[in-house]
Every structure is written in C-alpha cells, then in structure tokens.
Amino acid sequence: MERPRIRVISRSFGQYCSEALEILKSFAEVDVKGAKSFDEMVEAVKVYDGIVLGNEKLDREVLKNVIKLKIIARHGVGVDNIDLNAATEKGIVVTYTPQANADSVAEYTIALILNVMRMIPKLHDNTVNGGWNRILGYELMGKTVGIIGFGGIGKRVARKLSGFDVKILVYDPYVGEEEIRKFGANPTTLDELLKSSDIITLHVILTEETKHLINSERLKLMKKTAYLINTSRGAVVDEKALYIALKEGWIAGAALDVFEQEPVDPKNPLLILDNIIVTPHNANFTLEALRRTDLMNAEDLRRFFNGERPLYVANPQVYKQ
Amino acid sequence: MKPKILTTLELPKNALDALEKYFIVEGGPELVKDRNKLLKLLEDKVGLLTAPHIKVDRELFDHAPNLMVVSTYSVGFDHIDVNEATRRGIYIGYTPGVLSDCVAEVTWALILSTYKRISEAERIVRARKWVKGIYKEPLGRDLKGKTLGIIGLGRIGRRVAEIGRCFGMRIVYYDIVKPPEAEKLDFEYCDLETLLKISDVVSIHVPLLKETYHLIDESKLKLMKKDAIIVNTSRGAVIDEKALIRALKEGWIMGAGLDVFEQEPLPLDSELLDMENVVLSPHRGSASIETREAMLNLAVNNLISVLKGQKPPALLNPDVMKVRPLDKTRVLQE
Numbered sequence A: 001m002e003r004p005r006i007r008v009i010s011r012s013f014g015q016y017c018s019e020a021l022e023i024l025k026s027f028a029e030v031d032v033k034g035a036k037s038f039d040e041m042v043e044a045v046k047v048y049d050g051i052v053l054g055n056e057k058l059d060r061e062v063l064k065n066v067i068k069l070k071i072i073a074r075h076g077v078g079v080d081n082i083d084l085n086a087a088t089e090k091g092i093v094v095t096y097t098p099q100a101n102a103d104s105v106a107e108y109t110i111a112l113i114l115n116v117m118r119m120i121p122k123l124h125d126n127t128v129n130g131g132w133n134r135i136l137g138y139e140l141m142g143k144t145v146g147i148i149g150f151g152g153i154g155k156r157v158a159r160k161l162s163g164f165d166v167k168i169l170v171y172d173p174y175v176g177e178e179e180i181r182k183f184g185a186n187p188t189t190l191d192e193l194l195k196s197s198d199i200i201t202l203h204v205i206l207t208e209e210t211k212h213l214i215n216s217e218r219l220k221l222m223k224k225t226a227y228l229i230n231t232s233r234g235a236v237v238d239e240k241a242l243y244i245a246l247k248e249g250w251i252a253g254a255a256l257d258v259f260e261q262e263p264v265d266p267k268n269p270l271l272i273l274d275n276i277i278v279t280p281h282n283a284n285f286t287l288e289a290l291r292r293t294d295l296m297n298a299e300d301l302r303r304f305f306n307g308e309r310p311l312y313v314a315n316p317q318v319y320k321q
Numbered sequence B: 001m002k003p004k005i006l007t008t009l010e011l012p013k014n015a016l017d018a019l020e021k022y023f024i025v026e027g028g029p030e031l032v033k034d035r036n037k038l039l040k041l042l043e044d045k046v047g048l049l050t051a052p053h054i055k056v057d058r059e060l061f062d063h064a065p066n067l068m069v070v071s072t073y074s075v076g077f078d079h080i081d082v083n084e085a086t087r088r089g090i091y092i093g094y095t096p097g098v099l100s101d102c103v104a105e106v107t108w109a110l111i112l113s114t115y116k117r118i119s120e121a122e123r124i125v126r127a128r129k130w131v132k133g134i135y136k137e138p139l140g141r142d143l144k145g146k147t148l149g150i151i152g153l154g155r156i157g158r159r160v161a162e163i164g165r166c167f168g169m170r171i172v173y174y175d176i177v178k179p180p181e182a183e184k185l186d187f188e189y190c191d192l193e194t195l196l197k198i199s200d201v202v203s204i205h206v207p208l209l210k211e212t213y214h215l216i217d218e219s220k221l222k223l224m225k226k227d228a229i230i231v232n233t234s235r236g237a238v239i240d241e242k243a244l245i246r247a248l249k250e251g252w253i254m255g256a257g258l259d260v261f262e263q264e265p266l267p268l269d270s271e272l273l274d275m276e277n278v279v280l281s282p283h284r285g286s287a288s289i290e291t292r293e294a295m296l297n298l299a300v301n302n303l304i305s306v307l308k309g310q311k312p313p314a315l316l317n318p319d320v321m322k323v324r325p326l327d328k329t330r331v332l333q334e
Helices: A018-027 A038-047 A084-089 A102-118 A120-128 A152-164 A177-182 A190-196 A216-221 A239-247 A287-305 B013-020 B029-033 B035-044 B058-062 B082-087 B100-115 B118-126 B155-166 B192-198 B218-223 B241-249 B289-307
Strands: A005-008 A029-032 A050-053 A071-074 A093-095 A144-148 A167-171 A199-202 A227-230 A253-256 A276-278 B004-007 B024-027 B047-050 B069-072 B091-093 B147-151 B170-174 B201-204 B229-232 B255-258 B278-280
Touching: A005 A018, A005 A038, A018 A029, A018 A287, A050 A287, A071 A287, A084 A093, A093 A287, A102 A152, A102 A199, A102 A227, A102 A253, A102 A276, A102 A287, A102 B100, A102 B118, A144 A152, A144 A190, A152 A167, A152 B155, A167 A190, A190 A216, A216 A239, A239 A253, A276 B118, B004 B035, B013 B024, B013 B289, B024 B035, B029 B035, B035 B058, B047 B289, B058 B082, B069 B289, B082 B091, B091 B289, B100 B118, B100 B155, B100 B201, B100 B229, B100 B255, B100 B278, B100 B289, B147 B155, B147 B192, B155 B170, B155 B201, B170 B192, B192 B218, B218 B241, B241 B255
Parallel strands: A005 A029, A005 A050, A050 A071, A071 A093, A144 A167, A144 A199, A199 A227, A227 A253, A253 A276, B004 B024, B004 B047, B047 B069, B069 B091, B147 B170, B147 B201, B201 B229, B229 B255, B255 B278
Antiparallel strands: none
16 A cells, blocks of 8 residues: 655644654655645645644635545644634544643643742842842742633642642633532632632633633732733733733732733733733643644554544544544 | 840841840841851840851850850751750750741742743743744743652652642652651652652752762762753752852753852852853742741740740750750749
8 A cells, every 4th residue: 555645734743752753754755844825735735645734724725625635633732723624524534632731731830820929030030130139929838729710721730739738719610510629629600719819820711701701800809919820821811901900909910821912012011010920822832742742643643544543533523424 | 134135137026026025135137247246245145036147156155155045047057056055055946847838839939940941931021032923942841750859858858749749740759867757658769879860850958967068069960861950949058059050051951940059149250140041049948928927936936935944846956955954944934
C-alpha cells in the first residue's frame, strides 16, 4: 500500500518534540510547511491525506476543495477554527487534544494566586532596582478560594489547592453537587461565591452566557481584600470595569493571563496598575503541554492510518455515517 | 519598680501594651545601627527582645550582667551564640512553627514563578513587547510528574513536600537525621548527591550551621539536571552564591528562586540582579501580615514566660534549665 501523505501546517508541531515527527515519518510521507493564504490551504486539502492544523482557519469554502483528505489533526484543545459540520459531511475525521494543557493551566493559576498575593514580580523589580522593601503579603492558608467553572481545569485547580489548607467554593450550573463535593469543595451560587471568596479564579469557556460574566455589578459584590485571577478568556471579564475596581480599591488585586484584545493593547490602562500581574496568554504553553499535544496528534494519526479509531475525535458523528 | 527590658524592634501598640504591663521597655530600631548604645543600655536589663539584625554574642553577654532571657523574633538563630548563652544561664526563645506555612507558601510562590517563568512573562507584557499572537517564549514547564527534592525535612520542608504531593510530584528528601514519621508520609529518603541528580526542583530548608555553610557548592550544582531549578528560602550562605551565579550563567541549571542571599540587602552590583532566569525576593519568607503577628505574639510570650519563672512556649536551649532553673528567673509575680 502506498504511504499516506501528511502535511504539517501547525507551526508548533514537532518544534519541541522530534519524537512526534519521527512517529509520523514511520508510516507517512511528511511535509512540514505552513499555509497562510486561502490558496495554500486549498492546495493542502487537495494533495494530502492528513493535515496537522494549528489555529489556521479551515472553513466550508476551503473544505469544498477536498480530494483526498481523510483526517485533520488539530494541534490544540479548541476546534472553533474548523467547520466541523462541513468536515463531517465530507467524511473527514477531526481529532484534537483535549486536556493536553489542563494541568499546565491549573498550575499556572496557582502560580498567579501565590504571586499576586505576595506581589512577587513587584518584589523582584524592587530588588533588581536596588530596593529592599519587605512588603507584607497575604497568606493563602485559611482563605476561601472561589472557582467559577468546574471542568477539567477547575477540578485540577481544586485538587492542587488541597495542599494549602483553603476552603474551596465552586459555582458551575452544569456540574452536579456531588461531583463538586468529591473534590473537597462546596457548591454554591455565583453571588454567594463572589461575596465570600478571598480569591476568585475563572475556568469557564467563552460563550454568550459567560461574556462579561465579571462585570461592574459583580466586582462590587467581591470583598475589598479579594483577588481576581483569569486564565480562561479575556472577555469573561469586563476590563473597563476591572480597571475601575482596581483603581478605586473595590478589590485588592488581579492577575490576568488573558485579555479582551490580544496581544494586549499597549495603551490598556491595566498595564500601569501596581496591584495587577499581567502575563501574555502563557498559562497553556509549557514544554510538557506542547509535547503532549504533539504526541496526541501523532499517535492519533498513526492509529487512523493503521485502520484504528483515533482516541480524541472532535466529530464522532463522522463514524455514524 | 518594674523590671527593665530592651528591644531592638519597632513594636506595634498591642505588643508594646502587653510588655508595658510588666516592664519598663527601652530601646527601639535605632539600636540596630548603634551597637555601643545597645551594649550600654543592656547593663540593667533582664530581657532582650530582638531579631537577626543583632549579633547576640559573648561581647553582648559581657555587657549584660542581669540578662536572663533573649527572645528572638525569628525562626533562625545563626545570629546567637547559643552555647555561650546556655553556659551563662540565659534562656533563648525563638519563633518556630508559626511561620512554617508562610515560608512554605513563599517557597511555592518561588517554585511556580521560576518553573513557570511568570516574572519573565510579566516583564514582556509590561515592556510592551507582546506584539503578536500567543507569546510562547519563555516556555514554562509543568510540575506534574516531576521530582521535588527537599533538603531538610523539618516543619517547613515537610509543608513544602505536602503541597508538592498535591501537585502530583514525586517527593525525595535529604536530611542529616531521618525523621521517623517520614516513612509514614511516604517521602523517599536519599543522599544529597542522589537528590541533586534526580530532582527537577530542589528546595532548601536547613538552618545555617557550620555543617550547612556552602552545602550547595560548585560540585553539588554540577550534579543537578540542566533543566532543574533551585529555590532557597532558608539562609543565603547555605548556597555558595558565586558558584550559583556561574551555574546560572553557564546553564548548568535552568533557574533559581531566591529569597535569601549571602549578603543582605543583596549588593547592588550582584550579577544575580541582571539575570533573566532568577526570581528574586528580598528575604520576606515570613513577611505576611498573619505570620508577623503570630511571631511577635510568640516572641513576647517567650520573654514574659521566662521572667515569670515559667517554661516559655518555644525554648531553643532547654539545657539552660539545668544552669539556671526557672524558679531563679522569676522577676514577675503572677
């Protein structure tokens, strides 16, 4: 049988994990080449049997041109850049890498919690600039952490926090109370969580329902001594309202890895505040997460071309056809 | 007349009130820079409430013929000549325990900040250098499944280890004495060399003693993995700082998170200040509001207890009771 042809469009695939590329090469002819324009994408779906896709758009217009393509391996946890229905209609299997970076994001979230409560980056800058200012920080021990959104990441945050002697509150209307209690956490309402938590961390996906979930009204419910952490999506928080809250002391501080606009606008007034930590959408990017993502893609492609069903299929309907 | 005590601390009102109920309290933070005055003032004092900013040595004792108790507002005691104090029948109170959680948290803040490279990422955003897409470099690392090596499994080391367990890490430790309950805790004991070879994160929790001075020197740093980090919230001189600077510059290890330094404040020409792969914090392991209060309460209680003729809650040199029994330290009535 002829060896399948695979095109690696994703720019990250294999960059930190040569092993993943080796796996592909063991059963396929592999071309590593990005595709920026519409025409390049069309060429890719015409010529190749499989594609490893980054966040490039793969819509119905492009998929119309499919000749040989049988599988798309999305290098990432979200598939919103792919028209899944169009792919399913064409009988194309779409795989992705769910939870590949869930631990990375959960660890980063706790890193931000500890760092913002003690303002470690500010201390670092102080020290570097010749200051020896021993600012008092707050302890996490004994505090209440409110987790909004209890999916894969929210649950991992709860588990990792269990070493710190904190009380954990959870708001997630889609997760059963019993499931929440299994993690040593207490289910509650959104208002109650906002009012009673010392640290609030967001782990929801961005939908119409969660857009500006944290707005000025809800920020006002929070304790004056509370911190807000966001490693989910920027638009879950109304940034303008957050700026006022931080400036006027409605809350003590915030740590943001995500912004309404990314890269963050250099003029964004949040960047000049003292009581905030800002990082460049970095929580999910770790060496290990990238390697896991690479290997999940590579193994699934190998399974597929071996005649097996891949483990992480984003459009399982395709197997019903 | 009330007996007299001396302090080198700036005391908040509630602590001062508690002490003034029993004593005439003299001194203050200005004594840190004026040793002659400090020594002079000690002559008629029965107690000294101080911190590691004062050397409590033979010279100091020579100037304090009435001194029965030194209470230090710290868990460390490398500034005190403990043997000499014991010989002279002077009780030493300190503040262990109350700051374990606090130091453990600062340790974890530094572990996460260094391994996830948060400070570096923060600087990129603040410097307006984040200009496209998702910023991948510096690429952080994941702790899950990695090995955490604890040097010194005392109270703080144990708390740090317990938290590491919740992050899904394998815990190994080295200590001069193997604590009997460590087996139960399911932490693996190994010698220092092995620990350094296999750990991804090395965290130091030993007191500074002759035996631990430069415990981590060039040869030890060379044993570590190239992508490992070292975190120190104990005492600066446990690490040979010159060797550490070389290790960081030449890539023997990936990074370091430091709250303590051989010389403090850190000299302004220290090469550490210009390194991207270190996270620095100005010796503030215990600097949380909650812990500061608890430490001060304990330090004040230690001092009052001894002078009431009672065993203090945290006595560093219990042998002193053989030299000067507690009924001889009572200058206060109940």
